[in-house]
Amino acid sequence: MKKISVILIVTAACLSGLPAQASPEVDKLLQKYQQQGAAVAVPEQGKNLWYSKNGDRGCINCHGSTPADTGRHVRTNKAIKPMAASVNPERYQDSKKVEKWFLRNCKWTLGRLCTAQEKANTLDWLNSL
């Protein structure tokens, strides 16, 4: 019983959107997106984008259905390390890398660039996991 309530409290803390870890690189990017016109990030919408489909294509084609698990590149089968920052602390530590992949993956998945708002939402969500 005690155990369960601890789990509940921890889950509640996570759900309430407390940042899982402070990451100066992520903060820097979020600030940049705001300068480009984005409002405050809404992680819930980042999650929606992540799981949405454009025809056959979606982020989960390569990153898998659970961000805490290893994904597989849909064309090459190569393993892609988990996207949840708490599982894979190497994530989102280099803003050039983040921008490069937003560029490529948004084009591939949505057939267009992501807006600053979409990037802020998704990044904030993934970084909070």
Place this chain on the structure above:
Amino acid sequence: MENKKALVFGSVLLSGILTFSLYGIGSSIASDDSKHEHDREYEYRDKGTNYSTKSVGTNKLYMEECGSCHMAYPAQLLPTQSWQKVMLGLEDHFGENAELDAESHNSIESYLVQSAARRKGESRKLLRNLGNKTPLRITELPYFIYEHDEIPCRFITGNDKVSSLSQCSACHQNAEKGRFDEDDVVIPGIGRWDD
């Protein structure tokens, strides 16, 4: 004078030893190959070549940029012109966008060109029967096709752990280190290759 003589004698002796030992390696490699005996046309006898001598692992930028969607292919697996052609088309790279900023682009291209397969040296067999062609893929080299034509399709495209021959490391256990000995081949879901 005496010194010079000794030096000359020394170098002759040394090169003799080297030639002899290289010959030894060459013949022992050739003799353990029975499969290709009848293929006079192709003389792919030298085996167990390590393609990573200009080691893949030392170029961090290449490993990172060209190793994110698939393994970073050892540079010695394609000739210079092929790498140049690959690098020219990164915006549409086999249907993917693999574009790079100018600085990374130049640095990676010069690494690939420096370490590419040569007509001379250990990578030469890769270029046999290639003529003047400039394939974009390792899997299009005549040598590659020849080495893999005995593998049934159901082991490759019919195998979702492999999916295509381009995924070297799915079967070659030491591919990331640049080693492609047929003795190190394990086909996922099928087992060790034995012929």
